[in-house]
Amino acid sequence: MSTITIALPSKGRMKDDASAIFERAGLPIVAVGNERSYRGRVEGHGDIEIAFLSASEIARELGAGTVDFGVTGEDLIREGLADADRKVEIAARLGFGHADVVVAVPEIWLDVDTMADLGDVAADFRSRHGRRLQIATKYWRLTQQHFSGSHGIQLYRIVESLGATEGAPAAGQADIIVDITSTGSTLKANHLKILSDGVILKSEACLVRARKAEHDGDVRITEIVEAVRKVL
Ligand SMILES: Nc1ncnc2c1ncn2[C@@H]1O[C@H](COP(=O)(O)OP(=O)(O)OP(=O)(O)O)[C@@H](O)[C@H]1O
Ligand SMILES: O=P(O)(O)OC[C@H]1O[C@H](OP(=O)(O)OP(=O)(O)O)[C@H](O)[C@@H]1O
Missing domain, CATH: 3.40.190.10 (Periplasmic binding protein-like II)
Structure with missing residues (x-):
């Protein structure tokens, strides 16, 4: 056998x-x-x-x-x-x-609470900032499925991050992140908030x-x- x-x-x-x-x-x-x-x-x-x-x-x-x-x-x-x-x-x-794989943005983005809001930000990003919205993550496939597949957001760039992803926005390496969270304390410590429809996967x-x-x-x-x- x-x-x-x-x-x-x-x-x-x-x-x-x-x-x-x-x-x-x-x-x-x-x-x-x-x-x-x-x-x-x-x-x-x-x-x-x-x-x-x-x-x-x-x-x-x-x-x-x-x-x-x-x-x-x-x-x-x-x-x-x-x-x-x-x-x-x-x-x-x-x-x-x-652990949840989530989309999180800086807490100070007061008028961004949903993926639709984020889509608006992404659409305006180049004209406002001269570059695409940057997403720090190690979850390339899940990010592309959620942004391009489920929400029709095409204007972004993924910045590979293999560790300390939550620190990327403050460090100026990216604008937002996709990462896993369990207690939420790392997101909180880095002044990031999860979008209301930003849970990509409950793992x-x-x-x-x-x-x-x-x-x-x-x-x-x-x-x-x-x-x-x-x-x-
Ligand atoms: N707070 C957390 N942080 C990171 N991963 C978590 C957390 N809670 C649960 N997990 C889950 O644990 C798994 C990863 O486990 P772990 O980090 O121990 O792997 P690893 O030994 O580092 O593996 P590899 O070296 O292959 O990345 C993932 O499936 C992840 O979703
Ligand atoms: O929501 P929380 O409870 O704060 O957990 C989330 C954090 O925990 C993990 O990192 P960890 O420090 O375990 O390192 P690892 O990713 O290298 O395992 C993960 O990458 C997040 O950064």
């Missing part, structure tokens, strides 16, 4: 909760070799292999079909994969790792399955999903 590979976070904020869920589901994970090993197995299930990867790598491997299941954030799935719903299935939402950690033909009729696939769902 073929081996089923489950990718779990090797570090970061989702690591412990992800392992705990499998433990509760009766699939206790043990590291192979020493503590720092990136391979694991499931006690009593010789046909399941665990790959410990970073959260964004898990999204990529699921998209490529090199793992069967993975635990990662929905934001990383939707940002990392074009056509995510065709490549993967969200088998369960796990109830931790909650949380998910059990995600790669859509593979070989899964059809494999009862082990259904058993893993059911075992996890039962303990949520």
Whole structure:
């Protein structure tokens, strides 16, 4: 019988909760070799292999079909994969790792409260400031989908930001941001406000399955999903 590979976070904020869920589901994970090993197995299930990867790598491997299941954030799935719903299935939402991907603008933009207001700002930006509205983010795909796709806003430029994105407007690197927030305190500290229709995605950690033909009729696939769902 073929081996089923489950990718779990090797570090970061989702690591412990992800392992705990499998433990509760009766699939206790043990590291192979020493503590720092990136391979694991499931006690009593010789046909399941665990790959410990970073959260964004898990999204990529699921998209490529090199793992069967993975635990990662929905934001990383939707940002990392074009056509995510065709490549993967969200088998369960796990109830931790909650974060919203949001559009936030400086609090002092008093008359900008909605995406429509922001569209007006974007349309006037070049004539007022001699350049396009700049958006700092690491979420390129989600930003383009929300601005161009859902709101018909085309006049903007994305400025790649890999860290401290909330600081970009004050630093003069961008005008607004798209980033994740959980408590909201980082946005507040940087005098940014979320637009009323600026929540692009409500993300949380998910059990995600790669859509593979070989899964059809494999009862082990259904058993893993059911075992996890039962303990949520
Ligand atoms: N306050 C938060 N800040 C950042 N990410 C959060 C927060 N709350 C939940 N998350 C979620 O955690 C996931 C990212 O986890 P983490 O930052 O631990 O990954 P990582 O180990 O840094 O991964 P990578 O190195 O692949 O980026 C995302 O899905 C994100 O939505
Ligand atoms: O709404 P809040 O509760 O303030 O959380 C949001 C912040 O937390 C994360 O950064 P973090 O400092 O965790 O660093 P990371 O992105 O490198 O993990 C994220 O990038 C935001 O900046």
